[in-house]
Amino acid sequence: MKILVCVKQIQDPEIAPGLFKVDEASNSVVAVPGIAQVISPYDEQAIEAALRIKEKTPEAKVVVITLGAASARDVLKHGLSMGADEAVLVEGPKNGSADGFVTASVLSEAIKKLAPFDLILTGRQSADLDAGVVACGLAELLGIPSVNFAKSVDVSDGNVVVDRVLDNGFEKIQVQLPALVTVSNEMGPARKPNLRETMKASRKPMQSWPQNDVNKDAGASQELIRLYVPIKEKHCEIIGGTSAGETAQMLVRKLRDGRLI
């Protein structure tokens, strides 16, 4: 069994709001000095899902694949150190393309070169653009079924069974392999790279494919006109008395006066 996991390198999504800056002239995010780029957390959880399947099906081979600049090798190494078997870098712009059609089209061509495969796993959305478009697009372009927002993924008898998260509950879905599944945070924390796999990682195969070898023409579907940080106009009034009781009284009175309670 071959499991492909699509991952993306991004700016750390949990940096303090004050550190996040945009250069409006070039419509791009300003890199924060001293803060390393990371693997998008949902994608890391997709690797986790793949490795959980591999634990039950030891002959399964897990291949991590990314579209990005040379720096994106770091997220591939991260995957290999978690326990993935092979990695492929499809060379492209730093942090991939912002157009989901372009990304899906390039990745689908790369994935065709890796065929045959049984399962494609990826995060529900990249934690920078937060679009959630590439995965389903990839499945559409490859003509395979897809299931979104997995909490758990199990493979048996040529099928994949997914517990997927809904707005107000869960559903259990079965589809035939080959298929694509996107992973949500409900999957639970991803394992940390371990010493044994990290030692092995440098000897695991890592290929690098120039994007032109993969796909020459991926037409744009959209144009970025503006990227900006919305201005907050709130002013916070801090209230506090000499005791918790007094503070509580001040708050409740204030809310009452404002007819909020």
Next chain:
Amino acid sequence: MSALRVLVLAESSATEATPISLEQVALARKLAEPSGGQVSAIVLGPRSSDVDRQLISGGADKVYAAEESISYDPDVWVATISHLVSETSAGVVIFGHTSSGSDLAPRLAFRLSGSIATNCENAAIENGMIVATRVCYGGKARSVLRLSRNPAIITLRPGSLTPLAPDTSRVGETKSISANTEKARSKLLERKQEDVRGLRLETAKVVIGGGRGLGGPEGFKLLEQLASKLGAVVGASRVACDLGWCPPSMQIGLTGKTITPDLYIAVGISGASQHMAGCAGAKTIVAINSDAKAPIFADASIGIVGDYKELLPKILDEIQRLNS
């Protein structure tokens, strides 16, 4: 410009359209109106004529409805919607940014080779093209995209727009459509949905949210007590859900619920952008946090720096005292 046809995927219970569906219809109206275009809603789940009337008085000209509710299956739903898009030559399709909307919209975009912007707050027409403003970078930024291919597909974040005031004099027709089931590829083994009657996070006037600062599930009991006094609904940060203190359906934020209450009381929540993306529409935010430097104080209008364990019992007492 030729008359623009806009299609909205409306979600509803058997008796009521969801609030986000009416926001979608309002946006559709805004986009269609200048060219004298038309707004249609498509309802594939449970519905009744009440739902049709609500959508029409909210701005729809036509409702395409499945005679019998079609069980949710993305392949079947997308095939059915895609057929209608072609048949009606819709130039824009608006989904809610809900679990089904975000499941369906990208599939439809690729099936029709259109353009897509998810997680949008608003959209407009400029030079005959759709320009959409979407939330990105975990809520820290907005991007404005020109969608250059047809149809333009959008998912709208709940709470972004105000639905139109219902106009019961509006007339519209309901047309029945049938499901395109031949495309089904998945098998539903089980579905567990919480009962969403009664108070819901999405529509509550008062919401109390708890985060990691509560220290454990017991803290949520205190929030429930306060909620029952205030007629409020309790929500949570993602960390509190991920730690198993409460179910994922209580998550507020970018990938959770979007709330728009008059009052949101955030307790032991630091105020990460991904959380604030789900509650920025609250009219008044009260933050209770032991760390004076917590980012939540930049978004709140009333703040208390202190330990919730000391404050909440006193707040409960005080409300009790005022009520008696």
